[in-house]
Amino acid sequence: MLSFDFTVSGPLAAAFVASVMLPFCLFVSARMPRVAGRNALQFLISVIVVFLAWAGALLFIPAAQPSDAAEIIIGAMAIGTAVLFFLEIWALLSRGYTLGLLITMHRSDRPLSAPELARSYRGGEGLDWIMRHRLAGLESAGLVCRSGDAIVLTPWRGRTVAWICRRAVLLLALEATG
Amino acid sequence: MIRADTVHTSVVLGAAGFVFCVAAVAVILRLRQTASAALVAITVALVAYVTTLGVAVGLNRAVSFWTTSIIFWFATMIFLMVFGALYKSVSLRILVDLFARPAQAELYSAILQRYIVTESFENRLALILENKWAIPTSAGYALTERGEGLARLIAALQRMFAIQRSG
Numbered sequence: 001m002l003s004f005d006f007t008v009s010g011p012l013a014a015a016f017v018a019s020v021m022l023p024f025c026l027f028v029s030a031r032m033p034r035v036a037g038r039n040a041l042q043f044l045i046s047v048i049v050v051f052l053a054w055a056g057a058l059l060f061i062p063a064a065q066p067s068d069a070a071e072i073i074i075g076a077m078a079i080g081t082a083v084l085f086f087l088e089i090w091a092l093l094s095r096g097y098t099l100g101l102l103i104t105m106h107r108s109d110r111p112l113s114a115p116e117l118a119r120s121y122r123g124g125e126g127l128d129w130i131m132r133h134r135l136a137g138l139e140s141a142g143l144v145c146r147s148g149d150a151i152v153l154t155p156w157r158g159r160t161v162a163w164i165c166r167r168a169v170l171l172l173a174l175e176a177t178g
Numbered sequence: 179m180i181r182a183d184t185v186h187t188s189v190v191l192g193a194a195g196f197v198f199c200v201a202a203v204a205v206i207l208r209l210r211q212t213a214s215a216a217l218v219a220i221t222v223a224l225v226a227y228v229t230t231l232g233v234a235v236g237l238n239r240a241v242s243f244w245t246t247s248i249i250f251w252f253a254t255m256i257f258l259m260v261f262g263a264l265y266k267s268v269s270l271r272i273l274v275d276l277f278a279r280p281a282q283a284e285l286y287s288a289i290l291q292r293y294i295v296t297e298s299f300e301n302r303l304a305l306i307l308e309n310k311w312a313i314p315t316s317a318g319y320a321l322t323e324r325g326e327g328l329a330r331l332i333a334a335l336q337r338m339f340a341i342q343r344s345g
Contacts, residue, residue, distance in 0.1 A: 003235060004243045005184060012244060030340035039341060070185050074245055077252040084255035088262065094341050097268060098302045099332050102311060102321070106329035111318035118299060127299060131290045134269045143273060151289060153273070153282040162277035165270050173207040174215060174265055 014064040015075035018054035019082030025049045026090070039094040047083050054079060097130065181240065188234075188242040192249025195230030199223050199254055203261070219261050223254050268298060 008016075025046035035041045054075065057064040066072045092099060104120050105112060112120060118127045135151065138144045143158040144151050153159050202222045210218055230250055234241040263270055272289060276282050303319070306312045311325030321329060336342075 003237055003239055003241050005240055006243050008244060026339055036340070037342060070182075074248055077248050078244075081248060081252045081255050084252075084259055088255075088259065090339070093332065093335055093339065097266075097298070098305055101302055101306060102325060102329045103332060103336075105312060105319060105321050106326065106333065111315050111320035113318040114299075114303065117303075117319060118295065127294050128290060130268060131286075131294045134272060135286075138269055138272065144276065146286075147283065149287070150283045150285050151272075151276065153276045158273065159277065159282060162273040162282075165264060165274050166277055168260070168264050169274060172204055172215075172261065172264065 009066070009071045009074075010061075010064040011058055011066045011071040011075035012078060014054055014057040014061065015078040018050045018057070019079050021053060022046055022050050022082060022086050026086070039090070043087065043090055050079060050083070051076075184240040184242050185245055187237070187239050188245035189249050191230060191234055191237075191241060192246040193253065195226055195233075195246070195250045196253040196257070198229070199226035199250075200257055202226060203257075215265055216262070219258060219265075223258065227251070227254075268294070271298070 026042065029035060029042040029045045029049075030039075032042075032045075035045065058066060058072070058075075066075070100122060101117060104117060104122070108120060121127055122129050135144065138158075139146070141157075142154055143161055145154055145158075146152070153162055199222060202225075203219050206218055206222055207215055227247075227250055230246065231243075234243075234246055271293065275289070275293060276284060306319075306325070307314070309324075310322055311328055312319045312321050
């Protein structure tokens with residue numbers, strides 16, 4: 001006997017519609033002059049719009065009104081799943097190192113040697129850009145700090161996060177990472 | 179409205195499927211020989227999902243398809259995000275490398291040279307060659323037709339979402 005119940009509740013249907021809106025919201029927010037070039041902020045704005053649209057549907061559309069808290073939680077998780085899915089793609093498009101190398105080759109009108117590829121990366125900024133960009137992120141998160149020419153893990157936050165990452169890498173047998 | 183016991187069964191089933199997925203990824207990554215870790219994680223997640231649905235069919239109890247699927251995929255997507263970061267994030271790699279150094283410190287130039295310029299760059303280049311997106315020629319690395327297709331798709335998506343430069 002097939003034991004599945006395929007019933008879609010009102011809040012869940014509204015969550016599916018709101019999730020489909022996410023790439024369209026991204027398309028629009030990416031063209032807003034005030035957040036031009038700020039990919040993370042564009043994504044955050046899109047996510048907020050999607051959740052607000054869903055909340056509006058729950059409040060004002062009778063068919064989407066929840067009958068219990070579980071329907072709201074499942075609906076929110078459905079949107080959360082869609083957000084994580086798009087975030088994976090968005091992160092690859094905006095921060096992907098390997099894809100960045102492919103795009104560099106694509107934009108060159110001739111084959112590139114390894115040193116040329118490294119120099120031409122990100123429109124000529126080179127691989128040093130990655131180091132500066134990622135370190136700026138780590139510094140602003142309070143995970144590392146500078147001490148003269150050296151980069152140092154911060155005593156509590158940096159060491160704790162690094163320790164957790166190290167454990168997780170070992171647990172998943174991901175010795176060759178990065 | 180879905181009954182409370184159906185929701186409960188579905189939540190437990192989705193959560194159990196997720197736990198199975200994480201355990202299976204951890205075990206298979208230890209046993210794998212050459213397969214890419216990312217491919218292993220995604221394949222195992224899909225197999226775990228199908229297995230979860232299979233168990234649901236065999237339970238002989240009412241199960242909500244959507245609740246089970248959402249519980250499973252919400253947790254699994256978070257796991258895959260963390261997995262992806264541990265596997266390929268340059269930032270986390272810098273942190274883990276610093277953690278292994280004496281006094282948890284290293285010169286900027288040493289990290290740049292050892293990791294960014296050499297190891298990480300070479301890993302990416304090897305991945306590009308392994309996937310046949312590019313081939314080495316006497317003049318340097320040239321994109322294959324497959325690589326051109328992927329690069330065009332990425333460039334089109336970047337244009338669509340006004341992402342000027344990636345990396």
